[in-house]
Amino acid sequence: KLLLDLIKEYGTQFKVSFSLSGVYIKQLELYAPEVLESFKALAKTGCVEFLAETYSHSLVSLRSQDEFVRQVEKHAKKIEKYFGQKPQVFRNTELVYSDEIGRIAYDMGFKAVLTEGARHILGWKSPNFLYYNAINPKLKVLLRNYKLSDDIAFRFSNKHWDGWPLTADKFVDWLNQIPENEEVVNLFMDYETFGEHQWEDTGIFKFMRSLPAAVFKKSNFKFLTPSEVADKLQPVAAVNVPYHISWADEERDLTAWLGNEMQYEAFNKINDLENLVKKIDDPEIQKDWQYLQTSDHFYYMCTKFFADGDVHMYFNPFKNPYDAFINYMNVVSDFIIRVEKASKTGFGDDEPKNKEEIENVIKKYQSEIERLKQKMEKIVEEDKILEKKKTTKKTTTKETAKKATTKTITTKKELPAKKTKTTKKETPTKKPATSKKTTTKKSENTKKT
Template sequence: MRTICLYFEIHQIIHLKRYRFFDIGTDHYYYDDYENERSIGDIAERSYIPALNTLLEMIKDNGQYFKVAFSISGVGMEQLEMHAPHVIEKLQELNETGCVEFLAEPYSHGLSSLANEITFADDVKKQCVKMEEYFGKKPTVLRNSSLIYSDDIGGQVAAMGFKGMLTEGAKHVLGWKSPHYVYNCNIAPELKLLLRDVNLSDDISLRFSNSEWEGYPLFADNYINRIASLPEGEQVINIFMELSALGIAQPLSSNILEFLRAIPSCAKAKGITFATPGEICQKAKSVGALDVPDTLSWVDEERDVSCWLGNAMQREAFNKLYSVADRVRIANDSRICQDWDYLQASNNFRFMTTKASNVGLDRGIYSDPFDAFTNYMNILGDFINRVNSLYPDEIDNEELNALLTTIKNQGDEIEMKDKEIIRLKAKIEKIQASDEKVKGKAEKAKAVKTVAKKTPGRKKAVSASVKEEKK
């Protein structure tokens, strides 16, 4: 049966303030609080709340038929916690319907998967803890920042224990293949891959309100008819986009929410179902491995990572940041770790791009890529000084590696002990349950004997009952 997998990303940029060279060493706070509060409040009012209300109505109107998934960055959740907690409440209300799945992703919405395997794993684990804290379930499917993926990254994700991963259905990777099947990682066959349908997703998120687009106006029945007319074997249709597309990229005045609200009834009429990524990964079989030796993403025409690492400035900032990744982990200072999360966010590197893009880029306070680079490097200079003050850079790599090995071994030992504790608790509970059962039988047998003494005429019947209890 043909199935639609609908997924939305929620991430909020942490705006950096204007930070000059002479601030290094004197000012350790890097953020524009006013702009952060203003922007998240604006997006919540114009997009998140109206869109989430619509999705909740769609679930209530369609019972268990309509389903949807979300991926929320950890830094995005922090902004919602501080400035728009009503959005989190709405997400929790959606979660209670049982028709929503929350995915894993890097906490920072950063590029750690391209730089440091341990940092990437820690980044994902931290976000998973946050998702479980708010929504009561640990994610089983991962969505990397901007759908970044390669064979090597897939191997890392599989090693973390995830059963599935979302990525881009890029033409240069698929070739003649269709994105409407479930594939698996080339080097980790147990990891299933769900590929975004580029055209169907971008028709909603990028082109919906464009009156010059040849597909304008787009109606729900026509949209579903396109899906229904796909070749018979193509059963999984992955439609992925940012939630802010509903209300920001495509204004509410364009009737984008009315279009979305009509999708389930049109799909049901064509025998098309909805499922979450986890459900698809659990039920659908892979048709084969997907070979992705080079990194891909869902950004720009190239569908690669050049929008973040395409010029010398971006690569210098990126390499400088991750040069202290191991020291940040050892330092384990709460303020340092929070700044680390915010400075990793991919938008910091996107602001430095010199590429032309078919999607408008708002650089915020920056006049050009060099301005973005200069401001970021000033902040990074102060941040690295703070890291080195906690863990001096005079300590050589050999000693650093020894410390890292010790920390890893301690972490592995703690994990093993935690598993043993869980096993022993389960064993104790089993023994207690068995004891309670035996105690209950003994009390019942005692009661039967007491009755037998008081009513001698029933001695034979009671004796038979006691024998049955002993059995």
């Protein structure tokens, strides 16, 4: 409703884009049809673009090109059915991308993809330009400005953050500090940023409501959809991504989903069934096969306990990663039994045969689970000791240097929506903003002071 109100207020000046997985749309069909209707209303405005992704919000692009293409095509049909748009831009699950995934995306007919502006792939380059795929230069690549995106998505309500409180005016001031020659600021964030990650009482909705007015009043930026950015801007260079990246955690890699043996075991177990499941004409089996591929299952099994540990636990319905693994493998065990019964050919000699084999796999990892638990307990204990030492040191410092003062120097982060993009205005006339995924383009004729 907020986004629809902004579009009604600013018309075509305000643009936004969404990436809604097929399984999410299915949930809306079953449990929240009124939310689905709200997305349809946004689609009718002509100011909202719906992007393509995998139907199951899966990691299938890492495993099978055939299944990857099948899921993306199925998802595109779902988007066209409900929103009347044939997707032109592709956003892979969790922004997972590599040069090869980009090549496949172009072969499927997409003109652009979205991915993370990770430092380890950009080096000295800025994410605030349009790039192209290293294998096929015809595919354009939009890079997320993760610092500005995460200022909204994760740091907005953090009272210990030196940027708090974040207002629309302050955010636009940061945008205005971007070098004049940089052309686009891509802000991508989860939809649940607004209302779940950042609750209403944090002021997140007030921030979003006031952002367009602040952008138009104080800057030369305007809002564009990803397709418009791809059409209006020329790529400046290739972005080389030989190994997979994502938008998750500090590493910006795959370790959020495939960072330990449990995750690999679970991921391979369900994906090993692909050829057999394809031969079974049973809608229920096909549906459950899709649900079991959803990346969240593997995310819940992550055993990171440091900087990103709190984030993982926040999203985890299980008490710990080990419970998530055992639960998932039990479900897969039952699924394999159903598949075996439905299959005329059965499993080959080298394939898993029954529930007992899956249970043996679980037992195999019990010792590993226990080892990791002990490691976690040791880390927690060491952290407590370290924290105690820090507290003692601070107390001593205060006693011996009562008159000392400290000064904090704050530096601005590089400016970076299942997502908004901002690009510089072409003229000083007023134009609007985006949410989920939005874009703004800078004008060649306008200079900032």
